[in-house]
Amino acid sequence: MKPSIWRYVKTPKLMKLMKSLDGAQEITSAYVDEAIERLEKEAKEGVVRPESEQSVLEKLLKIDKKVATVMAMDMLMAGVDTTSSTFTAALLCLAKNPEKQAILREEVMKVLPEKDSEFTEASMKNVPYLRACIKExxxxYPLVIGNGRFLNRDSVLSGYQVPAGTCVSMVPLSLLSSEEHFPKAAEFLPERWIRNATDSNGQCPANDLKLKIPFVFLPFGFGPRMCVGKRIVDMELELGIARLIRNFSIEFNHPTENAFRVPP
Structure with missing residues (x-):
């Protein structure tokens, strides 16, 4: 974003950053190499799984080993802190709103009637309130500040002629807490994401709470460049939160004004 001294001088902080990145690469490479060795061993033993049961890594290996390795490393590195932070935010919201947690538990109990009930594809299609809680x-607590894209052709944005190749940043942080786009924005209202629902008092139709401009809410981006791990993240969040809510009551008896902070 501006001239940086590390382009010319290897500062201590730069060296610390490079060491951290090298460490992350070594760890992820070890896991990826281990998975590749396991798949190659299975291939030699004649183990053949139908394509529907093959992992992303397994499918990519058939095309290009280098691409498969890079993609697997990218998904591991990009999907750890992001998913865990989103998971934590959802649990925090449920802890702060026990009445919503109770509604969610009632829904989850229907798909997981027993403590050790297994998830099925059919059962996880019937959890609209769970998905609404995650969205809300x-x-x-938005994870990213926005999206950035380079225009591939000349465009007109809000009356301005913007040439191709320009980087356009979309930062909707203030919009996510705006009453104009999200009525009762300060409240945790999963009902705004459900059709024909009402608020906690049974008075405010969900249609009055709904987002009028869908492009305000893009936690995973949009289009061909949207987050490649979206479906995996959705599954992890839904299964993990459902299992916790099914078996535990979530509480957080501490101040939450600055629940999340960026480390220095």
Whole structure:
């Protein structure tokens, strides 16, 4: 964003950053190499799984080993802190709103009637309130500040002629807490993401709470460049939160004004 001294001088902080990145690469490479060795061993033993049961890594290996390795490393590195932070935000919202947690638990109990009930594809299609809770937590505690894209052709944005090749940043942080786009924005209201629902008092139709401009809420981006791990993240969040809510009551008896902070 501006001239940086590290382009010319290897400062201590730069060296510390490079060491951290090298460490992350070594760890992820070890896991990826281990998985590749396991798949190659299975291939030699004649183990053949149908394509529907093959992992992303397994499918990519058939095309290009280098691409498969880079993609697997990228998904491991990009999906750890992001998913865990989103997971934590959802649990925090549910802890702060026990009445919403109770509604969610009632829904989850229907798909997981027993403590050790297994998830099935059919059962996880019937959890609209769970998905609504996750979306609402992403609105209240957004993980990323926005999206950036380079225009591939000349465009007109808000009356301005913007040439191709320009980087356009979309930063909706203030919009996510705006009453104009999200009525009762300060409240945790999963009902705004459900059709024909009402608020906690049974008075405010969900249609009055709904987002009028869908492009305000893009936690995973949009289009061909959207987050490649979206479906994996959705599954992890839904299964993890459902299992916790099914078996535990979530509480957080501490101040939450600055629940999340960026490390220095």
């Amino acid at each position: 937590s992403q609105r209240i």
